[in-house]
């Protein structure tokens with residue numbers, strides 16, 4: 001290979017291309033423009049204020065996407081207001097009317113990442129009906145409501161991509177004290193596969209990710225709420241085959257791949273990212 005120059009750019013710049021072409025012609029040096037992996041894509045996600053949703057919003061924007069990051073936690077969400085490529089928007093994904101109004105403002109969508117979820121702690125004996133319904137509402141019905149609004153836009157475009165947040169604690173692995181949580185995340189896997197089967201012929205693909213234990217604010221909060229947080233943290237880590245938990249940004253790498261066209265032959269998959277926990 002001869003001499004070349006490498007430019008990493010966020011957006012295509014026609015003027016720069018012209019200048020580079022002239023430079024190439026005048027000096028006999030080739031150029032390579034490296035674009036973002038998600039350039040031009042519009043991505044809507046929930047749970048953008050913290051944890052994996054926030055890490056994903058930042059990673060998506062870094063790769064050139066236009067990101068609408070939603071959450072109910074306005075204060076944390078607004079920390080993203082100065083970040084290039086991200087529009088934070090308060091949205092409760094259990095409220096149908098709010099979702100309908102929000103979706104009406106977004107004419108084009110390439111990727112929907114349904115991330116919001118709640119972890120209930122307990123066996124079935126510690127799960128009353130209200131807790132059961134709350135978890136299914138936040139973890140599963142929210143995905144139904146969001147998808148119902150955004151899928152028709154994808155079908156009209158002839159192309160779309162839905163990513164759902166499941167968990168290894170689901171149909172993949174029975175985790176102690178995760179009775180209703182595991183049931184909801186197994187439902188997310190089933191929902192993902194059903195969407196994929198129904199809409200593959202319309203150009204829409206759908207996958208879910210199944211993380212193991214990830215150091216997010218809610219996980220740290222759950223550990224801190226236990227009687228002996230220090231020992232509980234040691235126990236959590238001891239259960240991990242890699243003797244560590246994942247960082248949200250490690251999961252965001254997988255999400256960038258699934259959101260990009262690099263994964264265009266992947267649909268109906270539940271992708272495990274758990275450091276070998278379920279192996």
Ligand SMILES: NC(=O)c1ccc[n+]([C@@H]2O[C@H](COP(=O)([O-])OP(=O)(O)OC[C@H]3O[C@@H](n4cnc5c(N)ncnc54)[C@H](O)[C@@H]3O)[C@@H](O)[C@H]2O)c1
Nearest residue numbers: 047049051052072073092093116117167213214216217218
């Ligand atoms: N942390 C883990 O170890 C882990 C592992 C597997 C799967 N998950 C799943 O990942 C997802 C994100 O969890 P996390 O731990 O990264 O972040 P987190 O639990 O720390 O944050 C969740 C975010 O969701 C938002 N949220 C909650 N209810 C909402 C609603 N009704 N509408 C809109 N937003 C709402 C919260 O305000 C919060 O910002 C959840 O679905 C969770 O079940 C987490």
